[in-house]
Amino acid sequence: MRPDMPGPNVVLLTLSLVALAAWLGLDTVSLAANRIVPGTGYRVFDVIGVGGALATSLPWLALAGLAWRPARHRLALALTLVVLMLSALPAWLSLSAVTLVDSAQARLGIGAGIWVVLFLQLLAMIELRRRLDLSRLIGWALVLPAVASAGLCLARWLEPLALWQEYRGRSGQFLSAVGEHLLLVGVAVGTSLALGVCLALAMRRWPGVQRAGFGLLNVLQTIPSIALFGLLLAPLAWLSANVDWLAALGVSGIGRAPALLALVGYSLLPMVRNTFVALEAVDAGVIDAARGMGMSRGQVLRQVRLPLAMPVILEGIRITTVQAIGLTAVAALIGAGGLGTFIFQGLGQAAMDLVLLGALPILLLALLVDALLGALTDILRPGGAE
C-alpha cells in the first residue's frame, strides 16, 4: 500500500458486508396463493439456486473491495455500482415473478431482505455522495435510474406484485387520496402560517399574550393527536345539528372539519415558536439603522424584519408540514380521507399490502417535502445556496 493511500472506508465496507448477509440470509420475496393467506418466503438461493446466489454476491464483494482502497476514482466507481445495484432490485423482483408465479391469483410480496438491502444501499449512496462532495441535487438524480427501472419492471413483468395489484384495484381512489392528503396538509399549514405570524407578532407586542399563548399551545401538544380528533367529534356534530349555516358549509362531526381544526391546532406551536424566535433574533442594530433611515414601524416589519427572519420561519414551515403529513394519516380514523384510509382499511382487513400502499407514499411525501423545503431554506439564507 502506498503511504498516501487513505485507509479503508469502514462505513462502506460495513454496509456492503451487512447488505450481503441480509441479501443471502433473509427472504427476498414471498409468494401467497391469494390476498389473505400468509405467503411463503423465498431466499435468493431458493429462487436461482446456490450457484446463482453466489453470482449475485459478487457485486457486493466488489463494493467491499472498492471500499478497501478508497481513492476518489474508486469511490466514483463504487457509487456507479451502488446505483446499478439499486436499479437491479426491481429486476430481481421481476425475475422472481417470472420464475415462481404459476397462477393468476398468486401474489408476490416484497421480503424483508429487499427492504433491508434497499435501506443499506440508500445509506451507502448518502455516504458516497458526501465523500465525493456531490450536490444534493445530484444525490436525488442518482435515484432516477432505479425509479425508471422500477417503472419498466412494473409495466412489463410485475403484474403479480401484491402492492401493485392493490394499487391497480383502486388507482382512482389512490390518486384522489393523495390529492385529499395534500389538500388537508396545505390548508392546515397555510392557515396555521397566517395565524402563527399574527400570533407571534402579538406575542412580541404583549408579554401576557406570550405567556398564555405558549402555555396553551404546549398543553395542546401533549394531547395525543388521536384524542384531539376524537374530542372534536361531539362539539362539531352538535354545532352542525344546531347551526344551519355551518351545516351548509359542510361542517360535521366526522370528516374534514374536525381534522382541519386539530391539524391547525397542532401546527400552531412549531409555527409560532419558530416565527417568534426568528423575529426576536433579528439584530437590533439592523432595526436601529432601518429606523434611523426614517422607516415606519410597518416598513421595518415588512422590508427588514420579515425578510431577515425568513429562513427560520421557513424552517418552521418545514417542521410543521412534515408533522402535518403524518398527522393527516391519523385523521383518516375520523373519516377525513387521505392516504391514512388505506392504512386503517388494510389493518382492519389484515391486508398488509394495502397498509403499505398507504404508508409508503406518506413516507415518500414527508421525505420529498422535507428535501424541497430544506433546499428552499438554503437558497433564502443570507449568503445563498450551499
Place this chain on the structure above:
Amino acid sequence: MTEWRRWAAPLGWLALLLAATLGMGQLEGLFRWIESDSRQVIYERADFLTLLGRHLLVVSVAAVLAILMGVGAAIAATRRWGRDFLPLVSQLASIGQTFPPVAVLALAVPVLGFGTLPIIVALLLYGLLPIVRNTLAGLEGIDPGVMEAARGMGMSGGQILRQVELPLAAPVILAGIRTSVTINIATAAIGATVGASNLGDPIISGIVNGNTAYVVQGALLIGLLAISVDSLFSRLPIATRG
C-alpha cells in the same frame, strides 16, 4: 423544604393522574352529561389502571432500549475508531425525524404482526432519533479546551467519557430523552389501532362507537401522564433547559 417544593409540581400531577385513573367511575355524572345519548358512559372493557400500566410498560421498554442504543450509537460515532460513521449517523438521525410515526407503526405491522411488539419497535425507532441527535450535539458541543485539559491530566479515554464528556453533555442528552418519551406517550395511543391494548383503547373505541365520553377518558389520562412525565423530567437535577 426547598427540596420538597421542587418536587411538588410533578408529584401533584402524578397524584392527579392516579386519582383520575382510580376514580374515573366517580365521575359518571359528568360523563353522563357529556354523552347523554349512550347507555354506558364509563369505558369498562378493561380497567384504567391496567391500561395505564400497559401504556407505561410499552413506553418505558421502548425508552430504555432507545436510550441504550441511541446514547451508545452516538458515543461510538464520536470515538476515534467510530468517527467515520459520524456523518452517516447524524444524517440518519435528521432524516429519520421526518418519518411520520403512523407510517413507522404501519410498516412495522406487516413485518412483526399485530400486538405489542410492533408498537415497541416503532416507538423504539422513533424515540431513538431525538436521543441520537441530542447526544451527538451534546458531545460535539463540548469545549475542545476542556478535553485537552482532561487529556493533559493523564485521563484515559474511558475516564474522559465518564467523568468529563457525559456529565457535561447530560443536560442536552436529557432534553433529547424528554422529547423522545413525551412524543412516545402520545404515539403509543395510536398503537391501539394495531391491536395493542393501552390508554389508546378507550379513544379508538370511542371514535368507532361515537362515544365522546370514552374519548375524553382516554385523552384525559394520556394528557395527565404526558404532563406528569414531562414535569418530572424538568425537575431532574441535571436538567438546565426548560
